Amino acid sequence: MISVILIGAGNVAQHLYKVFSTSNKIKVNQWYNRHLQKLQMFKNDVEIIDDIVLLKEADVYVITISDDAVSELSKQLPFSNELVVHTSGSVNLHHLEKKNRRGVFYPLQTFSKDAELNFNDVPICIEVEHKTDYHILKDIAIAIGSPYYRVNSLQRGALHLAAVFVNNFTNQLYRVAHEITESESVDFNILKPLIKETAKKLDTLSPYLAQTGPAKRNDKKTIKKHLASLDNEMHKDIYKLLTKAIKDTHGTSTSSAFKKPNSK
Amino acid sequence: MISVILIGAGNVAQHLYKVFSTSNKIKVNQWYNRHLQKLQMFKNDVEIIDDIVLLKEADVYVITISDDAVSELSKQLPFSNELVVHTSGSVNLHHLEKKNRRGVFYPLQTFSKDAELNFNDVPICIEVEHKTDYHILKDIAIAIGSPYYRVNSLQRGALHLAAVFVNNFTNQLYRVAHEITESESVDFNILKPLIKETAKKLDTLSPYLAQTGPAKRNDKKTIKKHLASLDNEMHKDIYKLLTKAIKDTHGTSTSSAFKKPNSK
Numbered sequence: 211m212i213s214v215i216l217i218g219a220g221n222v223a224q225h226l227y228k229v230f231s232t233s234n235k236i237k238v239n240q241w242y243n244r245h246l247q248k249l250q251m252f253k254n255d256v257e258i259i260d261d262i263v264l265l266k267e268a269d270v271y272v273i274t275i276s277d278d279a280v281s282e283l284s285k286q287l288p289f290s291n292e293l294v295v296h297t298s299g300s301v302n303l304h305h306l307e308k309k310n311r312r313g314v315f316y317p318l319q320t321f322s323k324d325a326e327l328n329f330n331d332v333p334i335c336i337e338v339e340h341k342t343d344y345h346i347l348k349d350i351a352i353a354i355g356s357p358y359y360r361v362n363s364l365q366r367g368a369l370h371l372a373a374v375f376v377n378n379f380t381n382q383l384y385r386v387a388h389e390i391t392e393s394e395s396v397d398f399n400i401l402k403p404l405i406k407e408t409a410k411k412l413d414t415l416s417p418y419l420a421q422t423g424p425a426k427r428n429d430k431k432t433i434k435k436h437l438a439s440l441d442n443e444m445h446k447d448i449y450k451l452l453t454k455a456i457k458d459t460h461g462t463s464t465s466s467a468f469k470k471p472n473s474k
Numbered sequence: 475m476i477s478v479i480l481i482g483a484g485n486v487a488q489h490l491y492k493v494f495s496t497s498n499k500i501k502v503n504q505w506y507n508r509h510l511q512k513l514q515m516f517k518n519d520v521e522i523i524d525d526i527v528l529l530k531e532a533d534v535y536v537i538t539i540s541d542d543a544v545s546e547l548s549k550q551l552p553f554s555n556e557l558v559v560h561t562s563g564s565v566n567l568h569h570l571e572k573k574n575r576r577g578v579f580y581p582l583q584t585f586s587k588d589a590e591l592n593f594n595d596v597p598i599c600i601e602v603e604h605k606t607d608y609h610i611l612k613d614i615a616i617a618i619g620s621p622y623y624r625v626n627s628l629q630r631g632a633l634h635l636a637a638v639f640v641n642n643f644t645n646q647l648y649r650v651a652h653e654i655t656e657s658e659s660v661d662f663n664i665l666k667p668l669i670k671e672t673a674k675k676l677d678t679l680s681p682y683l684a685q686t687g688p689a690k691r692n693d694k695k696t697i698k699k700h701l702a703s704l705d706n707e708m709h710k711d712i713y714k715l716l717t718k719a720i721k722d723t724h725g726t727s728t729s730s731a732f733k734k735p736n737s738k
Contacts, residue, residue, distance in 0.1 A: 277696070300696055318664060320671055320686060325678060331667040359664055368658035369665070371700050372651035376665055377672045378687030379716040380644045385681035385723060387636035394632035400582060400623055401633070401640055402676055403595040407584055408641045409673040412666055414589060417649035422584060423642030432541070432564055436635050444719050451715055452643040455708050459649060 212350055215240045215268040217283065218275035219248035221321040222297055226274065227252065229329050235353035239268045263288045269346060270295060272315060273306075281305040293343050299370030303337055303363060312339040315347050317356070318369055320377055334358040335366055386445055418459070425456035476614055479504045479532040481547065482539035483512035485585040486561055490538065491516065493593050499617035503532045527552050533610060534559060536579060537570075545569040557607050563634030567601055567627060576603040579611055581620070582633055584641055598622040599630055650709055682723070689720035 214236055216223055223241075230236045240257045242265060243249050249258040259265070265288060273280055273296045280296050284307040287294065294306055295313040306312040314337035321327065334351040336358055338344045344360060351358035361369065384405065391398045411420045424432040433453060440446045456462075478500055480487055487505075494500045504521045506529060507513050513522040523529070529552060537544055537560045544560045548571040551558065558570055559577040570576040578601035585591065598615040600622055602608045608624060615622035625633065648669065655662045675684045688696040697717060704710045720726075 300699065319668055320675065322675065322679070322684075325675070327671075331671060333664045333667055335664065357664075357667075359661065361660060365658045365660040367703060368654050368660055371703060372654040372665055373668055374687055374700065374713075375647045375651045375654070376669045378685065378689060378720065379712070380647050380669075380672055381675075381681055381684055381686075382716050382720050382723070383639045383644050383647070384676060385685065386719070387639045388681050390632050390636040390639070394629045396625060396629040396632055397623065398680075400597045400599065400621075401636055403597060403621075404583055404637055405640045405644075405673045405676060406670075407591075407595060408644055409669045411584065411586065411589070411645075412648060412669060415586070416662075417645050417652050420586075421642065421645055421649070423638055425642060429541075435564065436638065439631060439635060444722060447715060448643070448719060449638075451711060452646050455650070455712060456642065456646050458708060459646070 211235060211237050212270065212346060212353070213237050213239045213268040214350070215242065215265060215271050217242045217271060217273045219243035219245070220274060220276075221323055222317065223272075223274040225321050225327060226272065226297075226317075227256070229354045231255065233353040236350060240264075240266050262286050265289070269293065270315075270350070271310075272297065277301050281307070284310070293346065295347065299335075299366060299373065303339060311343055313337060313343055313347055314366065315350070316366060316369075318373060329354045329356045332356050335361045335369060337361055337363060337366055383448070386448060389442070390440075390445070421456060421460060423456070425453040426460050426462065428457065428462040475499060475501050476534065476610060476617065477501050477503045477532040478614070479506065479529060479535050481506045481535060481537045483507035483509070484538060484540075485587055486581065487536075487538040489585050489591060490536065490561075490581075491520070493618045495519065497617040500614060504528075504530050526550050529553070533557065534579075534614070535574075536561065541565050545571070548574070557610065559611065563599075563630060563637065567603060575607055577601060577607050577611060578630065579614070580630060580633075582637060593618045593620045596620050599625045599633060601625055601627060601630055647712070650712060653706070654704075654709070685720060685724060687720070689717040690724050690726065692721065692726040 214230055216227055216238060230238050238256050240259060241249055242259050244260060246258060246260040252258060271292060271294045275283060277298050277300060280301050290309040292310050293313060294310040295315040297315055299316050303312050303314055316335040317332045318335055319332040334356045336347045348358055387401055388398045437446060437449060440449060478494055480491055480502060494502050502520050504523060505513055506523050508524060510522060510524040516522060535556060535558045541562050541564060544565050554573040556574050557577060558574040559579045561579055563580050567576050567578055580599040581596045582599055583596040598620045600611045612622055651665055652662045701710060701713060704713060
């Protein structure tokens, strides 16, 4: 049995609490938050506290609070030489106070407040200061059914950045599509199967090989028509830039005489 | 029983042939292609021809050839007053020769050569010149289990354009993410659950409400850090433009004093 204490009460903390509670390999000893109000609904299931000096013993302390607050909170911890991890994609391991054994337990997924999430679909990126701490974090990932990966700081940074592209920026493209369909009073739902298939295609093809469309085949006529039909300047700019990016990637830019070498 | 004749031998034609063949409400009478070679493997199951004057009677003629060739081919059809449809998202209905009853049967999906595709996930966008032809195209959609939508030309154009954003451009963002992860030798597969969840989130939230991330919350520190860690100029440009687009959409641009009204 691995004992865990949670610190923080946001989305990620609540999802972690829920999945930890369902595992018979993990025991949540305590749950700390600055404001007790947010934890009230769990008070019958776990000890909740808002005074940091009351923190008990545990195998792992999991800090899931806003990035900017991690460093300061880690300094206030009333113990040393314990395993303390944060769950952020972008906070440096060394922002945790060095009096404790430091680590990162970064669930690379988008967490919605209400949506149920299967932790089989939540890859855990693990980073540790001390080699020997890897196994306990790995065992937690296994206990909740998550795939896990050991990464270093640079790799975690790359994943966090890449996640912005595939999550935040992709979602903004969905938003643009929503605006385009709404402008002609056509149902955005028609696009949802395509949206899902586009994601699913990566099961069998790399993004490089999965690419199709007017930019890929340098279909100037369609590109021109599309640009003419866009009246939102921001949509036009996005269309132009991503068309150029696809052409550059696939060597269909008219400016380049040779196909660029690319990893497939 | 609806009789259909297919014209063309590409991806879409082959997927349509396959699904038409499995329906007991549809009979493929003939399959025409300019080059018979591409149809040889189907010759035991359907009459294949490469001479357009040999085209027989059918309820619907489905032209699935490259956009640029649709108009010319429709002129060569050796009959008139029949229902002739193309399957393109971007070709004008009026590019079909007017001697026949014209229509569009546009499957809005990404078709891979080998991947199996469930037609439940292929919305059919139907456009007709003559009202009375709508029902036969609708019945074909029903026979293959596809959701169907009646659209006009402008709506089909909007869907085709929006599809470029959610399919081609989104896939290019996946490609950028692949390049970013590869640059740190980290496994791109780690991102796949997030990619799928991002698409799936639209089942319950609009893209507007689903938006998260540094641009949405105007987290300048993280944005600055991300830009500093990108050394590919194209990646930087995409990051900047889509960050600006998200800020504009969610009223977090520092330049705008007021929240923009937005459809949710």
